[in-house]
Amino acid sequence: MPRLHELSIASNLVKAVVDAASAHPGCVSVGEIEVRVGRAAFISADQLEFCFGIVAKEEPIMEGASLRIVHEEVEISCTGCGRVGPLEVREDPAFHYALPLFACPDCGAAVEMTKGRTVTIANVQLMVEDVE
Numbered sequence: 001m002p003r004l005h006e007l008s009i010a011s012n013l014v015k016a017v018v019d020a021a022s023a024h025p026g027c028v029s030v031g032e033i034e035v036r037v038g039r040a041a042f043i044s045a046d047q048l049e050f051c052f053g054i055v056a057k058e059e060p061i062m063e064g065a066s067l068r069i070v071h072e073e074v075e076i077s078c079t080g081c082g083r084v085g086p087l088e089v090r091e092d093p094a095f096h097y098a099l100p101l102f103a104c105p106d107c108g109a110a111v112e113m114t115k116g117r118t119v120t121i122a123n124v125q126l127m128v129e130d131v132e
């Protein structure tokens with residue numbers, strides 16, 4: 001069963017790639033799509049690939065397209081002392097429902113998550129037919 005979270009992300013991802021491919025003159029197909037998945041986005045890579053397969057099948061231009069998932073570590077920025085650095089994210093099911101409040105390991109102040117919460121398309125390989 002596809003999970004709704006990953007399915008909706010896969011659907012947005014395919015739409016964005018199809019739009020980009022259609023807008024590119026001479027583009028006949030899509031190759032590798034590099035996707036950056038933040039550790040705190042709580043996306044299952046297996047589920048995302050599975051859902052991507054389902055959604056991409058509906059789009060002829062996506063035939064042969066593949067997904068390369070690159071994990072992005074979480075980076076925090078402290079509002080108290082200004083510390084910027086990585087944050088270890090545990091694979092805790094509770095995180096999927098409520099985003100925990102993170103505190104700075106140095107001063108205990110609240111931190112902002114500056115990286116690792118999003119799913120972004122980093123690169124898309126477009127196959128272009130030679131136009132003479």
Ligand SMILES: [Zn+2]
Nearest residue numbers: 078081104107
């Ligand atoms: Zn701090």
